[in-house]
Amino acid sequence: MRLYGWGFVLVVSLAYASDNDPFETHKLLPPSSVLSCENVDTKRTLSLEDVVNLALCRNPQTQIAWQSLLYQAALVGQAKSSFLPTIDATGSSAQTESSEKYSSGRVDKAALELSYLLYDFGKRDANEQSARQLLNAAAASNDGTVQAVFLEALQAYYSLFGSKASLDAAVEAERYAKESLSASEVRLRVGTATQADMLQAKTAYSQAVLTRIKAEGNLRSAQGTLASVLGFAPDTSVALFEPSMNPPTHDFEKNVHAMMDEAQTKHPDLLAAEATIKAKEADVKAAKADGKPYFSLSSSIGHTDSKISDQDSRVSTIGLYVTIPIFTGYATKYKVQAAKEQLLLSKAQYEKTRQDVALNVYQTYQTLVSETQTIQASQDTLISAEASHNVALGRYKAGVGSILDLLSAQSALANAKQEYIQALYNWYIEKATLAKAIGVLNLSAIKGENE
Numbered sequence: 266m267r268l269y270g271w272g273f274v275l276v277v278s279l280a281y282a283s284d285n286d287p288f289e290t291h292k293l294l295p296p297s298s299v300l301s302c303e304n305v306d307t308k309r310t311l312s313l314e315d316v317v318n319l320a321l322c323r324n325p326q327t328q329i330a331w332q333s334l335l336y337q338a339a340l341v342g343q344a345k346s347s348f349l350p351t352i353d354a355t356g357s358s359a360q361t362e363s364s365e366k367y368s369s370g371r372v373d374k375a376a377l378e379l380s381y382l383l384y385d386f387g388k389r390d391a392n393e394q395s396a397r398q399l400l401n402a403a404a405a406s407n408d409g410t411v412q413a414v415f416l417e418a419l420q421a422y423y424s425l426f427g428s429k430a431s432l433d434a435a436v437e438a439e440r441y442a443k444e445s446l447s448a449s450e451v452r453l454r455v456g457t458a459t460q461a462d463m464l465q466a467k468t469a470y471s472q473a474v475l476t477r478i479k480a481e482g483n484l485r486s487a488q489g490t491l492a493s494v495l496g497f498a499p500d501t502s503v504a505l506f507e508p509s510m511n512p513p514t515h516d517f518e519k520n521v522h523a524m525m526d527e528a529q530t531k532h533p534d535l536l537a538a539e540a541t542i543k544a545k546e547a548d549v550k551a552a553k554a555d556g557k558p559y560f561s562l563s564s565s566i567g568h569t570d571s572k573i574s575d576q577d578s579r580v581s582t583i584g585l586y587v588t589i590p591i592f593t594g595y596a597t598k599y600k601v602q603a604a605k606e607q608l609l610l611s612k613a614q615y616e617k618t619r620q621d622v623a624l625n626v627y628q629t630y631q632t633l634v635s636e637t638q639t640i641q642a643s644q645d646t647l648i649s650a651e652a653s654h655n656v657a658l659g660r661y662k663a664g665v666g667s668i669l670d671l672l673s674a675q676s677a678l679a680n681a682k683q684e685y686i687q688a689l690y691n692w693y694i695e696k697a698t699l700a701k702a703i704g705v706l707n708l709s710a711i712k713g714e715n716e
Contacts, residue, residue: 320418323496330410344396350381376567388554398544409533427690428487432480438679442473462668532704538615545608556597650681
C-alpha cells in the first residue's frame with residue numbers, strides 16, 4: 266500500500282476482546298440470579314409452578330434485567346483489567362515526495378510497547394470496588410424484577426380462575442332465575458300469580474343472562490392476560506390445573522414490626538440502594554486519587570526502515586515514569602465534589618426507599634388481615650343467603666310467598682357467591698403481594714397452593 270503525503274498508523278491491542286471470561290466474572294453472579302429456563306411442555310396441563318417458570322423465562326422484563334446484570338459483570342472485568350499491563354503494536358508506512366534531490370522515498374516503522382501502571386494511590390482499587398458494588402445492585406434489581414414478574418404471573422393465574430368461578434356463579438344464578446320464571450308462569454296459569462309477577466321474573470332472568478354474558482367476556486379477557494404474561498399470543502389457549510382454594514381457618518395475624526424489619530434486610534430495592542451507596546463511596550475515593558501522582562513502567566522496542574537515507578535503525582527503551590497533576594483547571598476539585606453529591610443523593614434515595622418499603626409492608630399486611638376477615642364474613646353471608654333462597658323458592662312454589670321475596674333472595678345469593686369468590690382469590694393474591702413487599706416471594710411461598 267502506497268500512501269502519499271501522510272502516515273498510516275495501525276494500532277493493534279493484543280489483549281483483544283473475546284467470548285471467554287479470563288477474570289471469571291460469571292462467578293460473581295449470585296446463584297439466585299441465574300434463571301433455570303428449562304423447556305416446559307405447554308401442551309400438557311400446567312401447574313402454578315409451571316406458569317411462574319414460563320413467565321420468568323419468557324417475559325422481556327426478566328431478560329432485560331438479566332442482560333443488565335451481565336453488563337455490570339463485564340464492567341467488573343473491565344475494572345480488573347487495569348491491574349494488568351497493556352501491550353500495543355504500532356506500525357506506519359509513509360511515502361514522501363520533495364523537489365530536493367535524494368529526499369524522496371518511503372519510511373516504514375514498527376514498534377512494540379508495554380505499559381504497566383505501578384501505583385495510583387488506590388484509584389484502580391476504588392474503581393474495581395465501585396464496579397463490584399454496582400454489580401451487587403444489579404443483582405438485587407434483577408431479583409426484584411424476578412419477584413415482580415412472579416407476582417404478575419400469580420395474579421394473572423388467580424384472576425383467571427376467579428373469572429371462571431364468577432362465570433360458574435353467573436351460570437348458576439341464571440339457572441335460578443329461569444327456575445323462578447318457570448314457577449311464575451305455572452302460577453300464572455293456575456291463577457295464583459299476576460302478570461306483573463311473571464314480567465318481574467322475566468326481567469330478572471334477562472338480567473341474569475346479561476351478567477353471564479359479561480362474565481364470559483371477563484373470562485376470555487383473563488385468559489388473554491395470562492397468555493400474554495407467559496409470552497404467548499393473547500388468543501393462545503393454555504390448560505391449567507385448578508388451584509385448591511382453601512379458606513384460612515383463623516385470622517392471619519403476625520407481628521407487623523417483625524415483617525417490616527425483615528424487609529429492611531431482604532427487600533431487593535433496599536439491597537440495591539445499599540450497594541449503590543458503597544459504589545458511590547468508592548467513586549469518591551477514585552475522584553480524590555485523580556489529583557494525586559501515579560507511577561508507571563514503560564518499555565518499547567522499535568524498528569525503522571528508511572528508503573530516503575537507506576538506513577535501518579532499532580530502538581529499545583525502558584523507564585519508570587511519574588505523572589504529577591499540577592493544575593487541571595479545577596476539574597479534579599469538581600469531580601470530587603460531584604462524587605460527594607452523588608453519594609449524598611444515594612443516601613437520600615436509600616432513606617426514601619426504606620420508608621416506602623416499610624409503608625408497603627404495613628399497608629399490604631393490613632389489606633391481608635382485612636381480606637381474611639372478609640372471607641369469614643362473606644362465608645357466613647353465603648350460608649345465610651343459600652338458606653334464605655331455598656326458603657323463598659319453596660314458599661313461592663307453594664303459593665304463599667311473593668315474587669319480590671324470591672327475586673330478592675336470588676339477588677342476595679348471587680351477590681354473596683360473587684363476594685365470597687372474590688374475597689378468596691384476593692386473599693391468595695394479597696398473601697403473595699405481602700411476600701413480595703417483604704422481598705421473599707418465591708416458589709416456597711406458594712408451595713402447595715395449587716396441589
